Amino acid sequence: MSAGRDGPILSVRGLRTEFPTTRGRVVAVDGIDLDVMPAECLGVVGESGSGKSVTFLSMLGMVRLPGRVSGEVRFDGRDLLGMGARELRELRGRELAITFQDAQMALNPSLSIGSQILETLAAHGPAGSRRLFGRDPGQVGRAIEMLTRVGIPAAAERLRDYPHQFSGGMRQRAMIAIALVCNPRLLIADEPTSALDVTVQAQVLDLIAKMRRELGMSVVLIAHDLGVVAEHCDRIAVMYAGQIVELGPAEAVIEAPRHPYTQGLIASAPWLSDLTRELRPMPGSVPNLIDMPEGCHFAPRCPFRSDACLRPVAMRTAADGRQVRCIRPEAVA
Amino acid sequence: MTATAASAGAVPRASGSITRQNLxxxxxxxxxxxxxAIFLGFIVMAILAPWIAPHDPNAGSLLRRLQPPAWLPGGSWAYPLGCDSLGRDILSxxxxxxxxxIFIGVVVVLIAGAIGTFLGLVAGFLGGIADTAISRMVDVLLAYPLLIFAIGLMGMMGPGLMNIIVALVCFEWVITCRLVRAQTLDVRNKEYVEAAQAIxxxxxxxxxxxxxPNIVSAVIVVATLRVGTIIIIEASLSFLGIGVQPPTPAWGTMIADGRVFMLAAWWVSSFPGIAIFLLVLSANLAxxxxxDAFDPRLTR
Amino acid sequence: MTGAPLLQVRGVSRHFDLRNGLERLYKPAARSLVRAVDNVSFDVWRAETFGIIGESGCGKSTLGRTVLRLQDPDAGSIVFDGTDITRLGRRALLPFRRRMQIVFQDPYASLNPRRTVEDIVGQPLRVHGVGRAAGRQAAVTAMLERVGLPAESLQRYPHQFSGGQRQRIAIARALVLQPELVVCDEAISALDVSVQAQVLQLLRQLQRDLGLTYLFISHNLAVVGHFCDRVAVMYLGQTVEVGATRLLLAEPRHPYTRALLSAVPQMRRADRRPRTLLTGDLPSATRPPAGCKFHTRCPAAMDVCRTTPPALATLGDGRQIACHLHPG
Known part of the structure; x- marks a missing residue:
């Protein structure tokens, strides 16, 4: 079965990831429901330990044992969690691509950039062009084209360069080139710019936006910086302690946040556009996954907490379609 | 004041010191x-030798010459592992x-460890000329085949327990020194070292x-591993006849003595061989x- | 801003030689020398917060360490409260160490994992022989309370605390000797967003209570904008623009400051402006461009920029700028 034209390209229901540890079971991802629509850019924000990266690694079968993933993940109607490792690998390079925060770690240091692109092409490219020995000139041309498109000057010469000969920004570009070389339908960019300087960050984010327009793909942009997500995404999912606490159109979430955590996050972030705005810090710190508060995970830091918050809180949908995980009536009013 | 105190969050529960966690x-x-436990068993055995050895290790009798172990025909439970060519009890x-x-292994590793740790710290922390001098010396010593170096030194100084220790220390410090230098270079750039400088x-x-304190656990671990190596080298030297001199019982000498009778009386060489194997294996695995328990990079 | 500045930095340079001992014998120095800090001058006044902003590799952290004499400058002078400390030996420097301290970026690396909190925070007191044991413990407890940590923390080890709490410990250690100048080197950058504001608020509270002067090094323009009175923008080891924070961020004049500001992502749509995107990356530190070091990426580069390095000129509004577009 295949999802209709207008249906979501990625659909997640009840995703849960657990890791057994010596000090008890850790629930890193705690019931995620999420849809990514075709050609949409979805932003996922959260602090360290919010589970934002693990969520997407879990969907792609990239969580190592003894981690356990359950729930339902459908990509274009196909069930990802039930898929065999081989099938998943095929899909991962071709239709579904992922880039990581640390390009230095994600690129193989002892292979040239060119051969890493060609490797991807050889594994996932059109079947007729596979060759055992030598390079397919068509594929080399495609690799050069891809590097040029991501903004690497003199791409033909740099094909032979190794990752360490690239700067941080160029490595991130090269990783994006590798991810996009097979025209994927969904790109998951995990903190693509957190390791980069602000001027280079702007370049890379603009590049991702440009590639999204050109390839008509969907993008999931994972970041800890609200500004990054606000600028580039259509919708925002705010994650806290393994759960999505707020989900809605980017502008609405930023201008009128409804979950106390989102409100706190925005109130505590300094704005360049308003230097006199007083920062209101959120008390406490992100809870340890080992002893997660019962009920609402944010309750211990929440200014509005009541006894009712000690019971688990479900995601609620407001009339305007925004979703908030909070029991206060005004959250979904 | 109260506002900041409240916002710092709860104090963590005590979960013991790092060392207790490692333990x-x-x-x-x-x-x-x-x-x-096996390794400690060997140490206890060495310490209690005068009380637990069934016989005088040097008392021989030609009547018991090459007597087989107890479970073979001609053996007796009075001499469970049999006797050597002079009729001495192999077990004892x-x-x-x-x-x-063990004495040689432990003493050499202790002395060499102390010297190597000091020089490694100096080389790694001070850098510059001190580092160049120490590192080059380490490189030169490492380039020498270890056994040949020891044989040469022993040849110059003559055999004897003290001389073995001196000869072994002469190259063994290099191992610790190299390790400590590398670890120091790593730790030196940590901000808490800079913070100490700022103070x-x-x-x-x-x-x-x-x-x-931050590298000592690595040193201890490597030292434990080196005890095994030193024991083997000492055995090799004794085997070659330039180590511990007869009649002092040493495993290497015992193997050397037995090699002539290998076919007729395999037990003379085999049991000390097994002892070396077990001691070195247990030292290494310990x-x-x-x-694994103490390396901070492996602690979760 | 009356009297003499607390800290005067004059023409300070700090170079790194990338060659090892053997290579020094045959390799020419010119190609292996990194000018991490290159002829930097500024003043920091008592009780002000002076920000240093720039991207990675611009030399801001080296500058902070050089000011504290954790690294020795290759040229220039550092004057602290009227005394030139540039060439003081370790012992002569000790009284000044009491008066200037540092808080590092990574609270996981800046606290010795083998020591208890009491040991860490009390160490500066012991080194400088302040008070007796009982008095020292009281001082440590008081300081912990000041930074928002309860007295039960004394016997705990750093790994038992969260990132934000660890940074509070690091701040307590820096402040226990009651210094006048505190260098904050990316002191909140490693913390979670929701904790950054807490620590920032604590630093401000402490500044008010203790009359501290901060040298606040950061790559985050919004944080510097909120926290600092004056700011210096650094590029490849040099300051390109120095002035009052409000002025500099509202009306940046140097093309690099402008580019830096326009690259910061804005949360609200109304605040977004068209980007002036910089092309390319930071040039190699061992072979910086001739003339103005920024000309290779500057959207307004002229011929003169490729040959002549611009001097730092003071404009009418009090800011200093090193750019041929603004000759002063």
Whole structure:
């Protein structure tokens, strides 16, 4: 079965990831429901330990044992969690691509950039062009084209360069080139710019936006910086302690946040556009996954907490379609 | 004031010091505990040799010459592992030999460890000329085949327990030194070392009270591993006749003595061989599980 | 801003030689020398917060360490409260170490994992022989309370605390000797967003209570904008623009400051402006461009920029700028 034209390209229901540890079971991802629509850019924000990266690694079968993933993940109607490792690998390079925060770690240091692109092409490219020995000139041309498109000057010469000969920004570009070389339908960019300087960050984010327009793909942009997500995404999912606490159109979430955590996050972030705005810090710190508060995970830091918050809180949908995980009536009013 | 106090969050629960946590990790590793126990058993055996050895290790009798172990025809339970070419009890000689082997292994590693740690700290922390001088010396010594170097030194100084120790220390410090230097270079750039500098601590105090505690566990672990190697080298030297001199029982000498009778009386060489094997294996595995438990990079 | 500045930095340079001992014998120095800090001058006044902003590799952290004499400058002078400390030996420097301290970026690396909190925070007191044991413990407890940590923390180890709490410990250690100048080197950058504001608020509270002067090094323009009175923008080891924070961020004049500001992502749509995107990456530190070091990426580069390095000129509004477009 295949999802209709207008249906979501990625659909997640009840995703849960657990890791057994010596000090008890850790629930890193705690019931995620999420849809990514075709050609949409979805932003996922959260602090360290919010589970934002693990969520997407879990969907792609990239969580190592003894981690356990359950729930339902459908990509274009196909069930990802039930898929065999081989099938998943095929899909991962071709239709579904992922880039990581640390390009230095994600690129193989002892292979040239060119051969890493060609490797991807050889594994996932059109079947007729596979060759055992030598390079397919068509594929080399495609690799050069891809590097040029991501903004690497003199791409033909740099094909032979190794990752360490690239700067941080160029490595991130090269990783994006590798991810996009097979025209994927969904790109998951995990903190693509957190390791980069602000001027280079702007370049890379603009590049991702440009590639999204050109390839008509969907993008999931994972970041800890609200500004990054606000600028580039259509919708925002705010994650806290393994759960999505707020989900809605980017502008609405930023201008009128409804979950106390989102409100706190925005109130505590300094704005360049308003230097006199007083920062209101959120008390406490992100809870340890080992002893997660019962009920609402944010309750211990929440200014509005009541006894009712000690019971688990479900995601609620407001009339305007925004979703908030909070029991206060005004959250979904 | 109260506002900031409230916003810092709860104090963590006490979960014991790092060392106690490491100890718990270590104890949960059954294999490690088993081999550590065997290694400790050898040490106890060496210490208690005069009381637990059934016979005088040097009392021989030609009547018992090459007597086989107890379970073979002609053997007796009075001499469970049989006797050597002079009719001395092999078990007693192994028990006494453990003293020599372990003493040399431990003393060499201790002395060499102290020297190597100091020079490694100096080289790694001070850098510059001190580093160049020490590192080049280390490179030169490492380029020498170890056994040839020891044979040469022993040739110059003559055999004897003290001379073996001196000869072994002469190259053994290099191992610790190289390790400590590398670890120091790593730790030196940690911000807490810079913080100590900002406070105004002297270089010597930074080396010994800031850096050393953070690398000492690695040194201890490697030292445990090196005890095995040193025991083998000492056995090799004794085997070659330039180590511990007869009649002092040493495992290497015992193997050398027995090699002439290998076909007729295999037990003379085999039992000390097994003893070396077991001691070195248990020392190594004990060292490895210590490392797994104490290496901060492996602690979760 | 009356009297003499607390800290005067004059023409300070700090170079790194990338060659090892053997290579020094045959390799020419010119190609292996990194000018991490290159002829930097500024003043910091008592009780002000002076920000240093720039991207990675611009030399801001080296500058902070050089000011504290954790690294020795290759040229220039550092004057602290009227005394030239540039060439003081370790012992002569000790009284000044009490008066200037540092808080590092990574609270996981800046606290010795083998020591208890009491040991860490009390160490500066012991080194400088302040008070007796009982008095020292009281001082440590008081300081912990000041930074928002309860007295039960004394016997705990750093790994038992969260990132934000660890940074509070690091701040307590820096402040226990009651210094006048505190260098904050990316002191909140490693913390979670929701904790950054807490620590920032604590630093401000402490500044008010203790009359501290901060040298606040950061790559985050919004944080510097909120926290600092004056700011210096650094590029490849040099300051390109120095002035009052409000002025500099509202009306940046140097093309690099402008580019830096326009690259910061804005949360609200109304605040977004068209980007002036910089092309390319930071040039190699061992072979910086001739003339103005920024000309290779500057959207307004002229011929003169490729040959002549611009001097730092003071404009009418009090800011200093090193750019041929603004000759002063």
């Amino acid at each position: 718990r990790t270590f104890l949960s590793d059954r294999f490690g505990v088993l081999f550590t 000689r192994i028990i006494w030999g453990a003293r020599v082997s 105004g601590l002297s270089p010597l105090r930074i080396m010994f009270s800031e850096i050393l 060292g490895q599980s210590l490392r």
